[in-house]
Amino acid sequence: MELAAQATLPFTDYAHLLTQYDPERRSLWYYLAPKPRPAFTPGLLADILDFQHRVADSLKSPLHNPHSVDYLVLASATPRVFNLGGDLDLFGRLILSNDRAGLMNYANACVEAVYRNASNLGCPSLTTITLVQGTALGGGFEAAISSNVVIAERGAQFGFPEILFNLFPGMGAVSLLSRRIGMVRAERFLKSGKQHTAEELYEAGVIDVLANEGEGIHAVNNFIRQHRRSRNGLLAIRDAKARVQPLTREELSSVVEIWVDAALRLTAHDLKVMRRLVAAQLRLDAGSERTAAAEDMGGESVIAFPAHTAAGLAY
Secondary structure: OOHHHHHHOOOOOOOOEEEEEEOOOOEEEEEEOOOOOOOEOHHHHHHHHHHHHHHHHHHHOOOOOOOOOOEEEEEEOOOOEEEOOEOHHHHHHHHHOOOHHHHHHHHHHHHHHHHHHHOHHHOOOOEEEEEEOOEEEOHHHHHHHOOOEEEEEOOOEEEOHHHHHOOOOOOOHHHHHHHHHOHHHHHHHHHHOOEEEHHHHHHHOOOOEEEOOOOHHHHHHHHHHHHHHOHHHHHHHHHHHHHHOOOOHHHHHHHHHHHHHHHHOOOHHHHHHHHHHHHHHHHHHHOOOOOOEEEEEOOEEEEEOOHHHOOOOOO
16 A cells, blocks of 8 residues: 555454555545445444545545545445345334334435545545446445446446335435436336346446446546546536535435335335345345455555456556
């Protein structure tokens, strides 16, 4: 790791994240590695929020080299799965106990992470990127499109299944998707409950870069290489777009209120369907073997990435 980045990015050992810094491209990668399944568990959310806080503090520090991190890349350490969405098992327990405060706390943690990523951690020079290799459902789909740039491999699957159990994705989907493709088209996605391929979403304008299967990290690196050539102008365009279509934390919070109210109105039949989706999450996870491991060397986090991510940083 580059000395400046090592000094100003005080990593900790996360239980549900893997991190890696690429000094050549000034990109900082963080890989989702949640347990016990690839969903947004409270543990994963806590790790993401802590990571975002540390990176933002580092980038805003007067001692920080402003050129040490230009790109923040979100990906997954679980082969064939990006993220399967909200912690449906937790949702069911909170709904059955009529725990409004618990649902609000969980949902607000989700939208805080989404908002920070969508707003570049409050750092104008930072560009956020998501790489999807596999399935992104519900909250996983929301997390993916919260980045400035979405890159996905051919064959990756996306969807909002919430309508299948009489709910809707309330942690950013309406705000983020409508800003990408317009409210009418976004609403069709939200109502359908269907899964869509990366190819379909690229044609629809949801995905910015479509990569061949197995070449996602190469596509991220190529994007960074091209972006840096016109970085000043592209960042200015992004800032102008944010002025025209601002995304506020208040907007996300107001939608969360609607989501919590709707969740507490779910019936026993709705919760039964939700439990079936939990079982489906577990089956998908059982088919994915996480092989990533971290090794501590002199205080620096060195990651041995899974096979599906291994080729990229040296490309």
